[in-house]
Amino acid sequence: MKNMFLLGMKDEAIKSDYQVMTSLSIVHLFALSGMHITILYNILFKIFSLFLKKHHADYLSKGVMGFYVFSIPFNISLQRAYLMLIGKSLFHKRLNDLDLLSILIIAHVLYNPYVIYNISFVFSYFIYFMVILTKHIKGQSIIVYLSSLPIVLCMNASLNIFSFFLSSALEPFIIVFYTLFVFSLFLPLEYLLNLLIGLFVSMLDFTQALSSFIVLSKPTLFFIGLFYYCIFACIIQKERQRSIRKPVCLLVALMISFTIFSRYKIYTDVTMIDVGQGDCTLVRLPFNQGNYLIDTGGNVKYDLATNKIIPYLKSIGISRIDAVFISHYDYDHSGALDSLKSHFDVRKVIDKPFKKMQKGNVTIESLTTDHVFSDINDNSNIIYLTIDDVKYLFTGDLGVEGEEALMNKYGSLDVDILKVGHHGSKTSSSVEFITMLKPKVAMIGVGKKNRYGHPSQIVIKRMKNMGSTILRTDQDGSFTIRHMFKEYYILNEKS
Secondary structure, X not given: OHHHHHHOOOOHHHHHHHHHHHHOOOHHHOOOOOOHHHHHHXXXXXXXXXXXXXXXXXXXXXXXXXXXXXXXXXXXXXXXXXXXXXXXXXXXXXXXXXXXHHHHXXXXXXXXXXXHHOHHHHHHHHHHHHHHHOOOOOOHHHHHHHHHHHHHHHHHOEEEOOHHHHHHHHHHHHHHHXXXXXXXXXXXXXXXXXXXXXXXXXXXXXXXHOOOEEEOOOOOHHHHHHHHHHHHHHHHHHHOOOOOHHHHHHHHHHHHHHHHHHHOOOOEEEEEOOOOOOOOEEEEOHHHOOEEEEOOOOOOOOOHHHHHHHHHHHHOOOOOEOEEEOOOOOHHXXXXXXXXXXXXXXXXXXXXXXXXXXXXXXXXXXXXXXXXXXXXXXXXXXXXXXXXXXXXXXXXXXXXXXXXXXXXXXXXXXXXXXXXXXXXXXXXXXXXHHHHHOOOEEEEOOOOOOOOOOOOHHHHHHHHHOOOEEEEHHHHOOEEEEEEOOEEEEEEOOO
């Protein structure tokens, strides 16, 4: 934990605590803000002043701080804070803080243009810009906190209602901690430091346990632009000593509108989430009537739920899953289920045939073959989904034998959009089955360059012969079929 406080390092031992700090929107107080550079410098200067002349103590303090900053792994915020400290002492008569910050930004971008995509760069420089801009304004802490919200939403797609109060409460903790750290270089204070870190972790756990998060969605450029228009309008009005009622009212109206827009869509979406080699499909009903997952995917190398599925759900404003339908318990269809249930609001799991469900313009049915096969793939739960007049068929990993049993029981099925069985394997999607269905769209959940050779070129050819539009997660990324006004439209993240 001390490595994170002092060096901005995030090793495996503190990874979970760092994720909690990020979700609570307070991580900028430590690794991102670089604010402790000034604290440490002041402490070192006072200590060295006891033995040296002030200008010598100043040089030595800055030298020690420079060694500290540039001897650790590259950290944007620490370097920004240190270079600002040096710049102020060298050019305080010629350049103000905004001039120095502008020069650092230009130099940083010229050195590495791609740094503009680094969230630490954006957060560190922008928040410090807001600190400088509002340093003479009453209520500075509130304005600086509000200015961080769009960045936090881009990172987390959610806000914790206690984060502002937690940030305010932790500021004295930071000062005390770094003061004790410097003195611990000369005195045996290790026990006290560990006690403070334990207290800090307890505060994180307590705040996290309150589950006080508001899931919104990732903000649009229009929202970000209008949000900062309101913030800067408040700053200008405060500088002119005028009323900020109008920009504040506009800001409140904007946040309310954004909350409604995030949660209550007027359309129905069916999204095949790119989870690599596996299946995971989201069905989102309009006006927040319901959210359903068909399979969860699974990856043995990392936690697919916390790294992919949950961030995606939050990014589009979804805070709960009403039901997860599991086709069968192969890992690439259900491996992320346990983690999803542990870290997200999942109301129920359905892994067996079920009664017909209807909500709004969506009907979900379970089809059965009345057979028990030796191959688990042929025992996949089959889901028949109807949105308005558009029919979907999800067959899990149903093989040729299962397809034949399905045709024998139901005869001709009306299907517009097919989730291709077994990721396009040649052991599924027989000529007879595809000819019977004649799907207009074929969805395939498959990983790039997977070791199984999915999807089979034979299956792709059969789909093309039927005139089907083929959508593949390995080529199209996550894609969405949007239903609105009795029509549907295909959207994908790579188009």
